[in-house]
Amino acid sequence: MRDMDEIRLQVMWNRLISVVEEQAMTLLRTAFSTSVREAGDLSAGVYNARGEMLAQAVTGTPGHVNTMAEAVMHFIAEIPSESMYPGDTYVTNDPWKGTGHLHDITMVTPSFKGDELIGFFACTAHVVDVGGRGFGADGQSVYEEGIQIPIMKFAERGEVNQDLLRILRLNVREPNQVIGDFHSLAACNDVGHKRLLEMLDEAGLDNLERLGAFILSRTHTAIMERLEALPRGTWSNDMLTDGYDEPVKLAVSISISDGGLGVDFSGTAAMSRWGINVPLIYAKAYACYALKSVIAPDIPNNAASLAVFNVSSPTNILNAERPAPVSVRHVIGHMVPDLVLGALAQALPGKVLAEGAAALWNVHISARPTADSEGRRAEVLMFNSGGMGARPTLDGLSATAFPSGVHTMPIEATEHTGPIVVWRKELRPASGGAGKYRGGLGQIIEIAPADGHEFNFSAMFDRITAPARGRDGGQHGAPGSVTLDDGTPLRPKGWQHVPAGRRLVLQLPGGGGFGEPNERSREACESDQVKGYVTEDRS
Template sequence: MKFAERGIVNRDLVNILHNNVRESGQVVGDVYSLAACNEIGHRRLMDMMDEFRLSDLEGLAAFVFARSREATLAAIAALPRGRCENVMRVDGYGAPIDIAVALDVAEDHIAIDLAGTSGPSPKGINCPIIYSAAYACYAVKCAIAPEIPNNHASLAPFRVSAPGDCILNAQRPAPVSVRHVLGHLVPDAVLGALLRMLPGRIPAEGSGALWNLHVSVRPQGGVAAARPGARSAEVLLFNSGGMGARPQRDGPSTTAFPSGVQSMSIEATEHVGPVIFWRKELRDGSGGLGRQRGGLGQVVEISASAGHEFHFNAMFDRVAHPPRGREGGADGAAGAVRLDDGTVLAAKGRQHVPPERRLVLELPGGGGYGPVAERSAEAREEDRHYGY
């Protein structure tokens, strides 16, 4: 029986979606999958409560919140008191943006001040303060209390502030549609501020924001001139560059941080729309050198299928300002956006790829950590396999 027939998904909602969105099959499928997740979660919760003879969750919740807050406060108390600061420059949209962070560590809280960050943008990369605060707190928690459950009690001791004319505290009517492009870079800026306070625990900068690629594929010459079998499609891809090197280990390659998003397989993506992947491979030599090497980015080469062409919306960063190394490590390789004939394209905005050309994305590599002279002979031998 379908979810709509069982009342789990409202039939009117399904009809509205089917008749008012461009890719109704995908959107309705998303709604059904979310409904299925919620139903399974509900079943398992009820089974757990039956197993332990719980009539409600109030007592359990209170225990978890109390222990989470106590553990977070203990982690803060173990830090040295004082202020640490960092400024990280990224590409922005049309002009570079500085993300400024000052952390003040007190006995029972950490204040995170974003004053000094660049002003708002006319483009949609502005971030509401709740979004900026979430990623700023996430960075601090990863550094000082990674094992503590993530809930309101464990986050309460982190206090985030930003001036109203700051791109990380967007005010109405500032556009915020692609806020992740800047918001996903906030953790590296915060971690950079913590570097001197927590030596030997903070990784180098990584690629940060996902390289989301929104492709609009159309029949060549328009629908009216399309040959049999031609079709239109909207395809969204999630691609990740390299993470920064860690003090004791190389950075993970093509790994999303701070996002946890993974992309579909290229086979599944090619099934969704008339696109062809010619390459999706590690980008040799893209990780910054150092005692520990930064994670590698990747190269993605894509074209429309025969009889089609496409536009794409670029939402990329770390092209003009690559991820920086730490403690003597080299910067990671900058990203690049181009056609297969070498034509350089913009890192942001809607652009056209001619039918005879392929789009090539070269994603950034993570920064290195520590002096390269301290890199082990075994690691140097491995590096040779990756183009160093």
């Protein structure tokens, strides 16, 4: 009977994962912003009544999922249980209590079965605009970066807070898209709640306690077994990133002991005066993701598997304090996995991939008609990816978003949102670092204003002065560059202008190679030549 009961709980666990997948797919199907609808820049999950994450949707990014796992606790701390009612939905974009910057909206919905609070559903998505300076690194405090929404009720007993919507409409450039996404987020949680009640009724359960205890206990046992197999000790790593106007040093030490795995960012550069700072909640999210992807990639991501990682830092660019500007926190934050994995590679030689492009090459375009034409204004957001680092037994993936995992938005969908033309989007030859296994290739992208238009764009790029490093003898990936089509160099970060008739040219960085280049097989070298992945002077 005990074996049958455990099988039944395992089936229900799988069913719970399908519930949160449907929750995430609801957001994908109903979102207004292309960054959500096309790129999957979101997360969704279900929590027990204490706010512990039980299951997450596979669809989504680590930066959203792992910050959301902590964020739900902040909601519970600020909204007492006696003030929670069926039909409620709560919201925030607080960078320090949500997901690290103002553009991410986190919504949490209490789940009631009858009069009993049995858990929570939460979701996060990046919206196209939150006012202020726009999505970019130019702000010098969080107050410049957009509207701040404290943890509050988006809806109470099913009634949407119309005052909040009116405030939003007056503070953002694309009110219809933004408010549409708010409703999509709320609907996403509602779908999860309904499917959960159906599942519990079918199983004859009153709440999530028994299933949750099974999930967390099994996960804890599995993750501790993986930790027990790791060597004991402390290892350190550091790296340079481009920063805003000067290089920024990131540093980490990893300690593995019987009690768990500690990560410490001491030695990292001080907070920046520009909007590239990272709240610790976001740095923790990507540190945990990196470690888990190597140590226990097959173990479910939930409160129990995350609890074994202890991430700490003094105040610095990876633990920025309010009111530091944090709009572009993802650029430095996406470097955290390469930083952490560089230390882990010393403990697990031959098992960790090389560095990659890491940070997304996001570009936020604010298009407008020229003075002598009648066109339209629009805010356009593109997600673009460089190459991944080579893996211990395989080449790196080209034009792939690691560690974020978001998709590249189709050109057609991007052009539909505003008056721009993408003239070129192709793999960048010779950008992957040479090695026994080659680094992934970056891309070359050319974007121009449509006829009668010009645009300003926010550059959010890195790996231009500090390329991805190879591992175990592998060579560095090619650095990136950003110019106009006439060769005029542009800055890797900050708002800049592309006049009518000119094109913005982005050459995205490649990933580092793994192993000695002279150990690469002849067949692989010939294949690279045939496909145009390398040139004669770079193999």
